[in-house]
Amino acid sequence: MLKKLLANVGEYKKQSLQTPLYTMGEVLMDVIMPLIMAGLIDHGIEKSDSNAILRYGGLLFLCAIFALVMGTLGGRTAAVASAGFAKNLRHKLFTQIQGFSFSNIDRFSSASLITRLTTDVTNVQNAYQMVIRILVRSPLILIFSLIMTFNISRELSMIYLVIVPIMIIGLGAIIRFAFPLFEKVFRTYDRLNNVVQENLQGIRVVKSYVREEHEEEKFRQVSQKVFDNFTKAQRIVAFNMPLLQIAVYVCMLLLSWIGAKLIVTKSELSTGELVSMFNYTMQILMSLMMLSMTFVQLMIARTSARRISEVLNEESDLKDGEDPLTEVPNGSVEFKNVCFSYKDDMDKLVLENVNLSIKSGEVIGIVGGTGSSKSSLVQLIPRLYDVTHGEIKVGGHDVRRYSLEALRDQVGMVLQNNVLFSGTIAENLRWGDANATNEEVIHAAKIAQADPFIQEFPAKYETLISEGGNNVSGGQKQRLTIARALLKKPKILILDDSTSAVDTKTDQAIRSGLAKAIPGTTTFVISQRISSIKDSDRIIVLDDGKINGIGTHDELLESNVIYQEVFESQQKGFGDHHDE
Template sequence: MMRLLRFLKPHRWTITLVCVLIFLQSLSTLYLPTLMSNIVDTGIVQGNIPYILRVGGLMLLVSIAGVGCSVTASYFSSGVSAKFGRVLRSQVFERAERFTLHEFDELGTSSLITRTTNDITQVQQLVNMMLRLMVMAPLTAIGGIIMAVSTNAQLSLVILVVMPILAIAIFAIFRRSIPLFRVMQQKIDRLNQVLRENLIGVRVVRSFDRVDYEIGRFDTANFDLTNTATKVNQRMASLQPVMMIIINLATVAILWFGSIRINAGAMQVGNLMAFIQYVMQILFAVMMVSMMSFMFPRASASAARINEVLDLTPAIHDRDAPTPVGPPTKRGWVEFEAVTFRYPGAEQPAVSDLSFAARPGEVTAIIGGTGAGKSTLVSLIPRFYDVDGGRVLVDGVDVREMPQHDLRARIGLVPQQTVLFSGTVADNIRYGKEDATQAEIEKAAEIAQAADFIKALPNGYDTVIAQGGLNLSGGQKQRLSIARALVRRPEIFIFDDSFSALDLKTDARLRAALQSEIKGATTLIVAQRISTVLDADQIIVLDEGRIAGIGRHRELLATCEVYREIVASQLGEGALA
């Protein structure tokens, strides 16, 4: 928790002001019982009405000043804690944005969402509480003890008996509650995971009529969280009645022994009333600390989870002195030199000993069975993962030696799983090039065969796309994804099975339009359909992560048995003749 407080450093002067205001509020609170004692002992007992009015007016002014300090301190402390939460959320999100796919797999998307929202909220609330109580509670407690002792030292022995009992009760309750707070945050992670999976996969859930099953799965996670939260809150809720019992018993004891001293003439009624007020202030200061302590275990668990994100170093990062871009003669080249890659925790490499070159102005198609390593191969080019062996070269430079920004600026990737963002159609296409003009957007849409359906939308290019593109078909989303890459006009195009949702007619028109547009660029196409790769300048056939053959369509029919099997399965035995 203490490590996160470094983000409060820019607000140190505001925090100082809050501390001063809280100090003044505490002084006003401690001064009021003395004034009340004077009213009772001097004004009421002696019947001095002017004195009562004069001191009563002073009490009113002191109370107004204390309230003013309290409101102002609360205003500034709330602002500081809100800004602290904003900065912390930005830091966590910025760090998560730089994570590789490996870190996302390690932490989990649902957990990252919980850490960015719920966990930071818990820490922010604790900071707000600390800013108001970290000065008030100690001052009130210490000042109350000093004033109580100065009022009547012998009666102050009651405080020495009550305070240890109160401390033991608080410690016992917190010792049983603290371990459950981290468990509760983990249960929130699980609930978010189930909810996120269900909302994203709502069409699959309904198509397989698994609504009742998903409701049961959510209820299980929900009840699990509820049971843990109930157990924690029950234990923490027992703190207040225990403290109130102790405080009331202390009040009874003070009245008992105080009345004895009043009868003996050793104490005045006003002093007893002031003493009771000081003891109440002391005990309520302890209660304020306990309230903060109620929040501290959960916030501490949340802070540990936030620090885990901030401390996690991405496995892929830029070198301190990256190699400059290669000579112009190699611009646009993609080369694999004996590349081997294994996913973390996997027993076998996903791809092994891959060696080939994709040249500018040529189309390199990658084909193979399910799990052959096609998508893994193309994900190594933009350096989503680092190879375990060999090298991946872009423009003649090892991708590990290039700044990631420069590397990915050369690439236009259309992923296998289409992802659209909330916003307009134009915004989604412009995602590939931030400063793209309307003309560039429309041209990219035309080449991607998306212009016709965009014009048919209610507001054309200004039509708002629902979250995840749920108001578009699979083929429409895929064409927008292709347009997003085209508007970028990169050196290297990567189409990762990007035509699978298109009908054959649209597929043919799209590939014909692409030929002139991507002429001069290096193009890699991952495909399942033979019709998509027939005209490729180079076809790479993968089988169980290894290259089974490289060549054009006719060459592979004669030399590669794996390719012949794929052709026969899609086009029939007659296509082999």
Template sequence: MKRYKKYITPYLGAFLMGPLMMLTEVAGEVALPKLMSLIINNGVAGRDTGYILKTGLLMAAVVVCMAVGGILGSYFAAKASINFTTDLRRDVFKKVQQFSFANIDSFSTGSLVTRLTNDIQQVQNVLTMGLKMALRAPGMFVGALFMAFMMNGRLAAILLVVIPLLSLAIGLILKTAFPRFEAMQKKLDRLNSGIQESLTNVRVVKSFVREDFEIGKFSGLNQDLRDSGMRALKIVIATMPVMMFAMNVTTLAVVWYGGNLIIGGSMPVGDLTAFTTYIVQILMSLMMLSMVFLQSSRARASLKRITEVLDTVVDLNDDQAARKELRVEKGSVEFKDVSFGYGKGGDRVLEHISFKAEPGQTIGIIGATGSGKTSLVQLIPRLYDVTEGAVLVDGVDVRDYSLKNLRNGVGMVLQKNVLFSGTIEENLRWGDEDASREELVKAAVNAQADGFVTAFKNGYHTEIGQGGAGVSGGQKQRLCIARALLKKPKILILDDSTSAVDTATEAAIRESFKNELKDTTRIIIAQRISSVQDADRILVLDDGKIIGSGTHEELLRTCRAYEEIYVTQTGENRAEEAEA
């Protein structure tokens, strides 16, 4: 719990004032039954209207003080708990932003969303309740128990039987609750993951008419959560009847025994009234404590899940970087006998990859689906680390750069193009938030995006939805290329990023690259040979290995796999022409 001290210290005043203010309510609740017994014993029995009025006004003043204390206590409790969880949520989100792809792969997206929302909300709820009850429930218990023994020790002895039995029952309930709440949160993870997956891919769902399948899958996940929730909430449901049973049995015993004392003349009627109230307060305080402990059990399960995120060791960091101040200046890239596999002990998806790209060169990468093309380029900006060998940028191992400086020097257009909700200009400024208007427009022109952007009514201020809703696939690709160009990277990686544009537009993009990015090293992954045939060198990948390397003409003569791809795409047998 030491790690959470930093979330308490800035708001220590609120953490202290919340419980202290609630003591005002405790004092009033303990005092009111005694004042009521005095009115009954002295005012009503003696028919003393003045005494009744005087004591009644005192009770009214006590009630006002209780109200003020209760309001302030609730305010400080809310302030402390909300600020605590706001700072905690910030740090959890910050930690997730530091995760490598491998770290993110170990958590599902739905699970991380649940931990950042529902789990932290559970912690907030129990903090709010706990700060209200931290002194109120124990204070009421001690105060009411003291007053009960002061009024009649023999009658109060009944509690010495009830309290231990009730405490034992509450303990057994809490012991059962924790694993059930933990299981319920995991089911909520699965439900959130299912919702996220279905909504993100809603176009695919509709195009394959799989709405009924998704509804059925969601129903199954929803049913699992319901069943798990019912198992957990049965514990909560069981708590109240146990408490009420104990309260009613105790009250019945007190009334029966107290009534006999009144008949025998050894106890005033007002004292029995007050005593009964104190019995209820004692048992209510135990009930409040049990609810705090029960909610704490759920919050403990949530806190465990939050701690798992905070304790995750980020496997890609700058700790071992030998030259953190170094920046990418030229853009040369070299792979030296690189092998790579996802996860520890995972199968290798790349084996013994070696090649070098000089500054300003264009390297094309082509190969069948699953040949390792995307995995290869992800090693350059250290989205993953090599398993064996080394990747060098400007002759320096990428692990010796700081991640910020390395990635600032690399522009990457991923295979899955992603835009964010906001204007087109806001999306482009991800490349450089300080870029001038001229630089922004120039990047769009080079990416062949300016034409369709200016055709929109609001131009660069056109709002687009989450994920790029409102623009076509080809337009989304061109905006993502423009965003990367605005970064002015020394190394530009295009991962099949022109697949949704026509060949004429693609040719125009390649031409602008030649003219505007002469000093930028370009690594282009493509399915179409036409996209890479003008590259300085083309790498042909198959099953994680380089099976061909050279220019377009060289590969037509020396690489059978490349020739087959070319013939399939163009219908021409250039190998025979080259030999002729």
């Protein structure tokens, strides 16, 4: 895990190595300065020697300046290294997620992935910065300060042999009890982000059902759990300071008492040396304090690092094979004994023994009740999921033989709840073809019946779309996504209930435009409205993941019970009232 994470340090290795070096220089000055202070007191102040005062004072000033420079440089390189490490790690995570199949994404909630990309990466970044600086500085200060105190007075140094182990045990106990609580906090963060994400995405539904209070209560409960666990953890960590203060006071009292005796009765210690012992005491105990805080941060980061590694170690279910095909000859599609399960379990199939043979350029309608797996069927064509059993051929080749990029580039998909991105209308449409000319963009919009309402906007095709396309209606959004798919000029076009939010007249105009604009494209039209699919070359009736019937509109009206029931219910006026 650690090796994989540290591989993302990348081009910031130089700063990562420079930081400990600068820190060592800073530590060296911090350790030397108490000795210089002792010389200043013993040889300058007590003897009233102005030359010695100037000499030691000047040396002390130079050491302080050098320590300041080293500390500043170390802080700067540590910040650059940690921020660069986080940048690379976040980019690696995002790239990894982009390569996931739908089944990979299903294993993580979107809220959890967002937390890992933000909060968890920040925790690892902070820990990395503390490791390359504080985790170098504190042990060095501790070791060298202890060595210096033993050189000054072995008798006084015995105090540390008692106090330091006690403090280490106390800090260890704090870490042990705080760690499980920090783990709980970050698991709860996922739930918190999920509540926020759901609320923001469905804010119109929340308001239309006047459920603001309900959503606020959901948020309050999860937020309270974060607060409770974090507060408990921080209460435990807060014992750091009292523990340090007790250790400092005990050390100061013992140093003052024993040190005074050594100066007065035995003359084994000078006043300057006693002052330096006080300084080293603060350095030793503060280094322990900083170590404990570093270990707390490492505890938090360990949980975050594990969560990040889970994403980095997740291998996509969909991969290109050896020597993949890069050209799709035509839009023919064949299903051979296809079975599919989202859990890759033959006992829990959503599609079972599907056999289809579709010629290039055919228009295929698909109808069926809710849960009949209509969307699951078409999602297998561009390999958004892989079949559990059997095979699907496009252009005469198994879809697993193609490179994913080549296959998906030739399959245009328009979903009922398709997404628009922040940017202009033109920029959104050019997702289909980044190099499309203005004329091509307008032509695609006209076929999709989007041009009339676009022209009503003051900025027309340069109109800004808000996040998620919330400033256009459902019908407008669907027409824009159809135009976007058309710009791909795909060999296969999948319309998954993509005109459900438009009226029947507009629906008819779109279908007529598609027939003229892309006559050679194989088109799959999923719809609950018979009027949207009745002119298809063939219509597939799905029931509970199985093909219940295949034929033209007239043939199914004569022979298929399910189709007859759907048609009759809509003829009575229950299925054809869809407003924009």
